[in-house]
Amino acid sequence: MVNILQIIDGKSFGGITTLMREVEKKINSEIKMDFLTACNICPEWHNLNADRSSISGRILYNLRLYKFLKKNKYDIIHINSGAFFFTFFCALTCRVCGIKKIIVHSHNTPRISKTKKILITLLNPIYRKLTSAHLSCSKEASLSLFTKTDDVAIIKNGVDVDKYKFNETTRKKYRKKLDLEGKIVYGHVGRFHRQKNHEFLIDVFYEIQKKQDSTLLLIGRGELEDQIQKKVHKLKIDDKVIFLGFREDINNLLNAMDIFLFPSMQEGLPISVIEAQTSGLPTFVSNAIPEEANISDNFYRIDTFDATKWTNKILNVKLQNRSTAYMNTINASFDIEHTVSQLYHIYKAL
Numbered sequence: 001m002v003n004i005l006q007i008i009d010g011k012s013f014g015g016i017t018t019l020m021r022e023v024e025k026k027i028n029s030e031i032k033m034d035f036l037t038a039c040n041i042c043p044e045w046h047n048l049n050a051d052r053s054s055i056s057g058r059i060l061y062n063l064r065l066y067k068f069l070k071k072n073k074y075d076i077i078h079i080n081s082g083a084f085f086f087t088f089f090c091a092l093t094c095r096v097c098g099i100k101k102i103i104v105h106s107h108n109t110p111r112i113s114k115t116k117k118i119l120i121t122l123l124n125p126i127y128r129k130l131t132s133a134h135l136s137c138s139k140e141a142s143l144s145l146f147t148k149t150d151d152v153a154i155i156k157n158g159v160d161v162d163k164y165k166f167n168e169t170t171r172k173k174y175r176k177k178l179d180l181e182g183k184i185v186y187g188h189v190g191r192f193h194r195q196k197n198h199e200f201l202i203d204v205f206y207e208i209q210k211k212q213d214s215t216l217l218l219i220g221r222g223e224l225e226d227q228i229q230k231k232v233h234k235l236k237i238d239d240k241v242i243f244l245g246f247r248e249d250i251n252n253l254l255n256a257m258d259i260f261l262f263p264s265m266q267e268g269l270p271i272s273v274i275e276a277q278t279s280g281l282p283t284f285v286s287n288a289i290p291e292e293a294n295i296s297d298n299f300y301r302i303d304t305f306d307a308t309k310w311t312n313k314i315l316n317v318k319l320q321n322r323s324t325a326y327m328n329t330i331n332a333s334f335d336i337e338h339t340v341s342q343l344y345h346i347y348k349a350l
Helices: 015-026 055-071 084-096 114-130 168-177 198-211 225-234 250-256 271-278 307-315 326-331 336-349
Strands: 002-008 031-037 076-080 102-106 133-136 152-154 184-189 214-219 241-245 259-262 283-286 299-302
Touching (some): 055 084, 084 102, 084 114, 184 198, 184 250, 198 307, 225 241, 299 307
Parallel strands (some): 002 076, 102 133, 214 241, 259 283, 283 299
């Protein structure tokens, strides 16, 4: 039995947690996974109860991580984050605890200042000695942690194709349940955080709903949720925007949608964009989304944050038959089975 600790960076359920939870379900039984977070994301997981938003909180996090690793023994530590200094100090703490098999896995493309770039370049030789394997969800995400990418394995953010492929019966059921019949339904999946750009998303939908009987479904939680609700109220579109919170039935809700919007300001390779395309949804994204996320003819990448331009492009899209869209996901090797196979062989090779 190989015991692996998945260290997850984040305050709420998002793409990383969704992906690694699916991997845990499907990986070979000889691999046993535990999960560790800074806060209580999931009641079954370990959490260090440390707010990393301040320097003192980051120090506390690593002290508690040290105590946790001294008490619990693991063969491999898999650190999931796109933040260099978080992964660096996690890896350093693991090494101090005597753990040698350490994987760092970049899932994001954070904005990095010139000063941070210099520090990352200077620290990278040490960083690479601390860590055993380097993974990333896309070429662009690799650059947030690694100054060179020739030894970085790209692990695609796979989805459960059978779960996310389009189902007409489910569509009718959910549209009736949510009182969406006869409307064009737009959707977004993501935590309410600055990088997801909900402010702009609401601006775009505000323009759309002026010209079309439409509804927007927002799935997720986060620190900016109240702020976005206030904006929706100020624009007097409360009756057209539905805040669904955290949901376990995202696959079914995608069936109920007609168009998917994802105007993030920065990303690694968002799993929700792959899920949307698997469901056959026309998917409109910002140019922060890497080209590797384009797995269908229904993918539209817009290189501006101009609400009018977004609205015009969206309103001109032609809705297509969704029944065979899942094949694009399989052909592009974005199915979860492929991801699990890649990770399994990496774990076994260490």
